[in-house]
Amino acid sequence: MQWQIQLLLVVLLNGLLLHAKDLQECELVKDGYHVCREIESFDQLNQYVKNGWQSVKIVNEHTGIEITHKPMPNLAKLIKLDLSESGGLTLGKQGFRQFELLQELNITHCQLEELKEQHFSNMRNLLSMDVSYNDVQLIGEQLMSQLPNLIYANFSNNLIAEIEPNAFKSLKKLIFLDLTTNEQDNVTIGENANLRYLSISNNNVRDFHWCRLRGLPKLEELHLHSNWLEVLDVGIFYHLPKLRVFNVSNNNIYDIKPNLFMGPSEVAITPLELLDYSSNNVKLLDDNVFYRLNNLRTLNLWFNQINKISAKAFQGLTKLESLHLQGNKITALPDHVFANLTSLEILDLSRNALRQLNRETFGNGLLGKLWMLDLSNNNLEQLHPLALSSLPFLRELRLRRNKLTTLDIRMFAPLRRLQLLTLSENRLEEIDIDILDSFDRLTALEINNNKLTYLPVLKSSNYLAQLQQISIEGNPWQCLCLDEITAWLDTRQVRYARPSSAYYSGRKPLCVVTPMEQCIRDLNSVRAQGIVESYEQI
Ligand SMILES: *[C@@H]1O[C@H](CO)[C@@H](O)[C@H](O)[C@H]1NC(C)=O
Ligand SMILES: *[C@@H]1O[C@H](CO)[C@@H](O)[C@H](O)[C@H]1NC(C)=O
Ligand SMILES: *[C@@H]1O[C@H](CO)[C@@H](O)[C@H](O)[C@H]1NC(C)=O
Ligand SMILES: *[C@@H]1O[C@H](CO)[C@@H](O)[C@H](O)[C@H]1NC(C)=O
Ligand SMILES: *[C@@H]1O[C@H](CO)[C@@H](O)[C@H](O)[C@H]1NC(C)=O
Numbered sequence: 001m002q003w004q005i006q007l008l009l010v011v012l013l014n015g016l017l018l019h020a021k022d023l024q025e026c027e028l029v030k031d032g033y034h035v036c037r038e039i040e041s042f043d044q045l046n047q048y049v050k051n052g053w054q055s056v057k058i059v060n061e062h063t064g065i066e067i068t069h070k071p072m073p074n075l076a077k078l079i080k081l082d083l084s085e086s087g088g089l090t091l092g093k094q095g096f097r098q099f100e101l102l103q104e105l106n107i108t109h110c111q112l113e114e115l116k117e118q119h120f121s122n123m124r125n126l127l128s129m130d131v132s133y134n135d136v137q138l139i140g141e142q143l144m145s146q147l148p149n150l151i152y153a154n155f156s157n158n159l160i161a162e163i164e165p166n167a168f169k170s171l172k173k174l175i176f177l178d179l180t181t182n183e184q185d186n187v188t189i190g191e192n193a194n195l196r197y198l199s200i201s202n203n204n205v206r207d208f209h210w211c212r213l214r215g216l217p218k219l220e221e222l223h224l225h226s227n228w229l230e231v232l233d234v235g236i237f238y239h240l241p242k243l244r245v246f247n248v249s250n251n252n253i254y255d256i257k258p259n260l261f262m263g264p265s266e267v268a269i270t271p272l273e274l275l276d277y278s279s280n281n282v283k284l285l286d287d288n289v290f291y292r293l294n295n296l297r298t299l300n301l302w303f304n305q306i307n308k309i310s311a312k313a314f315q316g317l318t319k320l321e322s323l324h325l326q327g328n329k330i331t332a333l334p335d336h337v338f339a340n341l342t343s344l345e346i347l348d349l350s351r352n353a354l355r356q357l358n359r360e361t362f363g364n365g366l367l368g369k370l371w372m373l374d375l376s377n378n379n380l381e382q383l384h385p386l387a388l389s390s391l392p393f394l395r396e397l398r399l400r401r402n403k404l405t406t407l408d409i410r411m412f413a414p415l416r417r418l419q420l421l422t423l424s425e426n427r428l429e430e431i432d433i434d435i436l437d438s439f440d441r442l443t444a445l446e447i448n449n450n451k452l453t454y455l456p457v458l459k460s461s462n463y464l465a466q467l468q469q470i471s472i473e474g475n476p477w478q479c480l481c482l483d484e485i486t487a488w489l490d491t492r493q494v495r496y497a498r499p500s501s502a503y504y505s506g507r508k509p510l511c512v513v514t515p516m517e518q519c520i521r522d523l524n525s526v527r528a529q530g531i532v533e534s535y536e537q538i
Contacts, residue, residue, distance in 0.1 A: 084106045392414045393417055
């Protein structure tokens with residue numbers, strides 16, 4: 001019995017091996033670019049490579065690749081080598097010495113534990129090296145100095161804890177250096193005259209002084225998200241005068257110091273365009289904290305603990321286009337706080353604890369670019385009727401999940417360009433005919449889950465001429481009123497039913513049957529009849 005099973009195994013294994021061997025081949029994918037399968041060594045590869053081949057990718061499913069010690073003249077002409085699917089790499093003594101003209105090397109997912117300098121000793125032409133997803137622990141100075149022409153170096157997803165002092169100093173052309181997801185707890189990259197992009201995100205970096213980055217005078221993007229930073233040193237532009245993108249999201253930073261963005265006084269325009277400070281512990285936005293950022297386009301402050309914003313917190317941000325403040329603890333906004341943000345296009349204040357919006361929150365002037373305002377998930381009970389009068393260009397207004405009981409026509413009358421309005425999950429009992437009349441460009445309206453029992457007479461009118469979509473369920477509609485509404489929506493071919501929702505699948509009621517013979521459009525009678533209450537009891 002046992003020998004039978006063994007025989008079967010042998011037959012099966014042979015089958016697999018034969019299969020694997022059979023698959024060994026190279027095919028042309030497009031001009032000069034070849035994919036070679038089941039290659040066990042560079043020696044084998046050398047036998048396939050012909051004159052005129054430029055780029056090879058090795059795809060191994062059944063084997064890794066080993067590097068043997070023989071002359072391989074055909075490999076010396078390759079420009080690109082991709083070993084990311086080679087199934088693991090054993091570099092032997094030779095390493096990549098044969099690849100004298102190679103410009104692009106991809107050794108991601110190769111199970112490498114170290115990068116030895118002798119393996120890369122003949123690669124002066126290398127421009128791009130991707131070492132992501134290995135187990136490398138150290139970047140050596142000797143190794144890097146052999147790659148003087150490198151432009152792109154990606155070491156993400158390794159175990160790099162140590163970088164030798166000035167390992168990148170002699171790489172005069174390096175532009176991108178990615179150290180995301182490693183084990184760095186200190187900033188030790190030393191000098192590099194040309195570097196534009198640096199990421200040390202998702203490491204264990206703790207607080208440090210900007211002078212540790214002063215050797216990077218051309219740095220434009222610095223990504224430090226997902227580390228253990230608590231305090232940022234002041235005067236960032238003294239050391240990084242060209243910084244355009246700065247991401248410190250997902251750390252434990254508890255404030256934004258007024259002098260953080262300080263730089264030499266002769267620099268009139270600070271270059272920063274994007275600041276991502278989201279998911280930290282900032283509590284207060286003080287006056288003038290962003291004052292110097294006169295080129296900033298995007299400011300992400302979502303998911304901090306902000307509970308106080310000073311009236312002049314955003315002063316100076318004349319080019320700001322999008323401001324994200326969602327997921328904080330803001331209960332009130334000072335007058336004029338957004339007044340000077342004349343380039344603002346998107347403002348997200350959702351998921352805070354705002355109770356009201358004042359007349360002067362957006363100032364007296366015009367915010368002529370603002371088209372998206374998100375106020376959903378707050379505690380808004382009151383909106384000053386003129387609170388949005390500075391925003392006539394709004395196209396999207398989101399007010400879902402608040403505590404609004406009434407809407408004022410003075411609020412909506414200036415919003416002639418509104419296309420999307422969400423009012424769902426509020427406490428509205430009535431929507432005035434004049435308000436509906438002002439929605440002449442609206443294409444999508446959400447009024448579900450309020451306390452509406454009827455809408456004004458729609459039949460003979462031209463209201464909501466552009467409407468394509470509306471959500472109405474979850475209101476205590478009088479059934480007769482709802483019939484009228486749906487008939488009107490049907491003739492106008494407006495979508496309203498969401499078949500997957502509990503309301504349209506019969507699990508929750510869509511309306512209340514009343515003893516009256518017609519749709520009652522009078523709030524006092526509706527209240528007298530207790531329609532809302534009887535709906536809530538169903
Ligand atoms: C290296 O290969 C991986 C996997 O195929 C790919 O995702 C990555 O973009 C490549 N790197 C470069 C620099 O092209
Ligand atoms: C480095 O590689 C990682 C993983 O493939 C990739 O997500 C990242 O975008 C690369 N970095 C750069 C700067 O291209
Ligand atoms: C970071 O490295 C520098 C120089 O290598 C050293 O002086 C400093 O003490 C280190 N900081 C930490 C927190 O290890
Ligand atoms: C900043 O880092 C976070 C990760 O915490 C990431 O989600 C976000 O996209 C980054 N922002 C930019 C602008 O790259
Ligand atoms: C808006 O700008 C004017 C003129 O520069 C200035 O006087 C005022 O203090 C600014 N207001 C706010 C709230 O930033």
